[in-house]
Amino acid sequence: MMSCDTAKRMLSEYVDHALNEQDRFQVEAHLQQCPDCRKVFSDVEYLTQRLRRAQTVQVSADFDSQLRTRIMDDSQNIPEKGLPIRKMSFGFSGAVVVAAVTFFFFSQLSTPPDGQNSVSHSTMSNVRQFSLPVKGKPIENQTAMSSVDKISEDSLKNPPLPVDESKIKLVGQERQQQP
Amino acid sequence: MNDIESEVKLDKEVSDEQLIKRFQNGDNYAFDLLVKRYKEPLLNFVFRFLGNHTDAEDVVQETFYRLYKNKHYYREIAKFSTWIYTIAGNLAKTELRRRNRRKLFSISHYMSTEKDYDIADTEFGPDTLTNSDITDKIIQDAIDKLSPKFKEVIILRDIQGFSYEEIAEIVHIPLGTVKSRVNRARLRLQKDLKDLVEEP
Numbered sequence: 423m424m425s426c427d428t429a430k431r432m433l434s435e436y437v438d439h440a441l442n443e444q445d446r447f448q449v450e451a452h453l454q455q456c457p458d459c460r461k462v463f464s465d466v467e468y469l470t471q472r473l474r475r476a477q478t479v480q481v482s483a484d485f486d487s488q489l490r491t492r493i494m495d496d497s498q499n500i501p502e503k504g505l506p507i508r509k510m511s512f513g514f515s516g517a518v519v520v521a522a523v524t525f526f527f528f529s530q531l532s533t534p535p536d537g538q539n540s541v542s543h544s545t546m547s548n549v550r551q552f553s554l555p556v557k558g559k560p561i562e563n564q565t566a567m568s569s570v571d572k573i574s575e576d577s578l579k580n581p582p583l584p585v586d587e588s589k590i591k592l593v594g595q596e597r598q599q600q601p
Numbered sequence: 602m603n604d605i606e607s608e609v610k611l612d613k614e615v616s617d618e619q620l621i622k623r624f625q626n627g628d629n630y631a632f633d634l635l636v637k638r639y640k641e642p643l644l645n646f647v648f649r650f651l652g653n654h655t656d657a658e659d660v661v662q663e664t665f666y667r668l669y670k671n672k673h674y675y676r677e678i679a680k681f682s683t684w685i686y687t688i689a690g691n692l693a694k695t696e697l698r699r700r701n702r703r704k705l706f707s708i709s710h711y712m713s714t715e716k717d718y719d720i721a722d723t724e725f726g727p728d729t730l731t732n733s734d735i736t737d738k739i740i741q742d743a744i745d746k747l748s749p750k751f752k753e754v755i756i757l758r759d760i761q762g763f764s765y766e767e768i769a770e771i772v773h774i775p776l777g778t779v780k781s782r783v784n785r786a787r788l789r790l791q792k793d794l795k796d797l798v799e800e801p
Contacts, residue, residue, distance in 0.1 A: 469798065
């Protein structure tokens with residue numbers, strides 16, 4: 423037999439007569455066996471009909487005249503075409519600020535600290551620090567290994583180099599030998 | 602045929618979509634006819650949503666005002682009725698949110714003053730209302746308790762009589778979601794209005 427949850431999921435379609443014949447038959451079979459669901463279905467059918475008969479409200483007598491007044495008031499206050507002056511002044515002052523900041527930034531970069539007008543080596547290196555990373559082909563695995571990694575790998579493969587221990591001077595030993 | 606006869610004919614025979622087309626082409630009389638057709642249904646929809654006549658009328662005024670201002674946004678791919686109900690529904694939801702924020706503020710204000718307030722219910726007295734009015738008020742209270750997403754679909758389905766497909770278009774949700782929401786809203790109303798149904 424159909425469960426109560428399944429029957430309640432089909433409630434709306436049952437009330438709206440939108441269920442197919444097979445589902446409808448199953449729901450009705452369940453309702454014959456289940457008084458709780460029968461009560462719920464009957465209540466919902468009553469409420470659905472009651473809602474359709476709910477009292478209606480009317481618009482107030484001056485609804486149309488109020489609407490007309492509002493539309494006419496609005497059409498008399500149409501803003502001028504194009505950008506309003508206030509917006510334009512904001513845009514202009516914004517552009518001035520951006521230009522001033524850009525000018526200040528580049529003038530700082532191109533003027534060396536010693537006051538020379540020519541672009542010195544140190545200035546160029548400063549500029550390089552601000553440069554964006556260059557897009558290019560990805561480095562392949564073989565070349566991607568850094569030089570430090572390669573050195574570490576070689577030192578592991580090769581046998582250790584012979585060391586002349588007499589040439590090694592530790593800090594303490596050096597102090598003792600000085601006097 | 603004189604002007605009045607032709608206007609009456611226009612009122613009865615022309616579809617909403619034809620009227621909005623004429624309005625888009627500059628015929629303001631077509632706008633008047635759309636207002637005439639939709640002011641009452643929209644008011645009832647929004648009134649059930651907000652539970653207040655004055656607020657509902659403001660929302661419907663705003664809906665028509667936006668229709669007038671934005672008539673060129675309407676495209677014939679949608680039915681005019683679903684389009685105008687979508688505008689009204691969105692405005693009603695905005696009003697509901699605004700009201701909830703205001704209520705939250707006023708409750709916190711009252712709580713901070715630590716005073717008791719008895720608010721008289723002037724519209725709900727035995728002398729002024731009939732049984733049908735009282736039943737309606739009880740039903741409206743139960744609808745008010747629903748969350749906006751359930752409230753909207755149950756009003757559109759059971760009070761306004763839209764099909765599930767039309768509701769899906771108005772609310773911009775899938776058909777399955779509409780069916781599920783209507784089902785849950787009906788079960789919730791049944792639970793809240795059990796006593797009303799049990800009355801002889």
